Amino acid sequence: MPQNEYIERWQKQHGRRLDYEERKRKRLARESHKQSDDAQNLRGLRAKLYQQKRHKQKIQMKKQIKANEEKNVKSSEPATDNQTPIPQYLLDRSNQTNAKALSSAIKNKRAEKTAKFSVPLPRVKGITEEEMFSVVKTSRNSNRNWKRVVTKPTFVGDSFTRRPVKYERFIRPMGLRKKVCNCTHPELGVTVQLPIIGVKKNPQNPLYTQLGVLTKGTIIEVNVSELGMVTAGGKVVWGRWAQITNNVENDGCVNAVLLV
Template identity: 55%
Template structure:
């Protein structure tokens, strides 16, 4: 027997107190009131945690009770119904396939929408976080490691204002910031140097999109007003999407293909 279990040893030798089980029962009965008081009085995160726990317990209990009720309740067995039988209240109506047609139309529209932007690079290699960021040590003793420097090409808008360097979590070096891209028109077979308006989507995730990181396969928006493109209604097109086809951090420039 392990050391320190002297209470168990005493109970084995001499048994329990005469009122032990009665006291235990009363204590368990009082515990409910104690928990209730605690749940009502506790504030903040502790209160939220208790409420969440109680809610889960209550839901589980309701589920269990319902299961028992279902198992004990008696209900009429379903009669054997022939296939294709129609209830009496639907006999005078005509069969309709409108719902099916509607769902097919919706599916077709979705397909069209999906195929609207057929990108030149449908699949790209995912970039690891260690490759994307470099840890910057800060503080007097260089012990803090919460800052990250972006090692890829980025786009920073003209209205961007830096946070004070002390509080800047993601550092985007000026040398890797780009404002122009070499965009090739696939039909005209010509390349234009166009201004970047913004980053639409980075395939590696929303965080990189919000940071304006440009890697291979990123969808960018470029200013095509110089090309003189017009819509069928006769309006001038200002912005169009293009996909980055090279690795800008290696090449020192951004090459992209216009999505038409």
């Protein structure tokens, strides 16, 4: 590992060697010959690695060419802004369009049975109880320690009061309690901070659902009344489910995506 930018420093002080530019040009000119030589003559593992590298390069190259071609296409019609159409009385009003996107495509998808249970994060890594709980020593000499501290962030409802110390089996530390989440609406692409209402399902363990543990992949219910969503019957929706997308204990905040 080089310590500090000593090469750059040297170059700043003394300049480059005199034939630097020429050597660079020549190396570039030989590049294709070198590649061709390698492609023909490498054998074994080296050949394999080389081909992999080359394959990736070619994919990138093709993508680049395609992008350039698209950029060069000249069209006769003016570029239309592909926003959703709005009636004339909503023209020049900025905040009106982003309120609600209820496309029938999504509704149809939800109607399918399999899609009903499909969520953005279908599977998550398991968390062991050892990682989840730390043991509080309750007796000096026996091994039957029954008290646990939850080491992950949790959601605790407003009405919760702690039980007496003698009966409190799980401690949810105050510092790790979360009340709000940064919720992204997948259709609108907006992120807003919404209050959490409850934990609906923790995929790890039913016990964690009860405890309100917030891990990646947990389904939570959030208060969306600020978004102004309504049902097909014209009632205001205020609770909506969302799935947590980040490792809350690493980031210190809850990020979630709304399930629409």
